[in-house]
Amino acid sequence: MDTVSLEHQIQSVQRHISFLKKEQMALLRDLHLEILRLQKRCSELTHDLEMKEAQSHQQELASRELESKCRELESQLAARVAANAELRREVAQREALVSALRCSLRAEERRFLEELRRRSHRATVLGTELQKHTEAAAYLSYQLHAARQKLQTPRPGPYSVDDSPYPLDPLPSLSEQV
Secondary structure, three states: OHHHHHHHHHHHHHHHHHHHHHHHHHHHHHHHHHHHHHHHHHHHHHHHHHHHHHHHHHHHHHHHHHHHHHHHHHHHHHHHHHHHHHHHHHHHHHHHHHHHHHHHHHHHHHHHHHHHHHHHHHHHHHHHHHHHHHHHHHHHHHHHHHHHHHHHOOOOOOOOHHHOOOOOOOOOOHHHHO
16 A cells, blocks of 8 residues: 555645646746736836936926026016116106206296387387377478468468467477377
8 A cells, every 4th residue: 555655645746746837837927927017017117207307308408498588588678677767867857958948948938028018018108109209290290381381371461470370389399299
């Protein structure tokens, strides 16, 4: 029986070995599939990482470019702010000049109007005097004409030159005319 039992044991060990070989083969095949799957996943992750690094690099370049543009725009803004401040100063100076010119113009206008009033008054006074002198000249001309006619025509009658109803005063005073 020892041989039967030994054969039995050998067969049992062989079955175990055969089972273990099958299990080992299945395990190796599963491990090989897992390794392939992990390699594929590793490739995908590597590709994703490379893409992200490329995007990160592009973003960094874009960020630097934007920073450069931002600095340039800030510089332009500062220059425009300075130019704007200068223009405001110029506008303020010109407004002050315009204000001074307006004041000067108003003063000149007041002087002109005062001179115009003065001259208008003087013209009125002179006009009045001219009118008086014209009336006096007309009166004197009339008197002169009347006196000439009296002198040229002999008068018959009781009147002498001194007794005439028309006075022969060639220059009446201005107070009499007014």
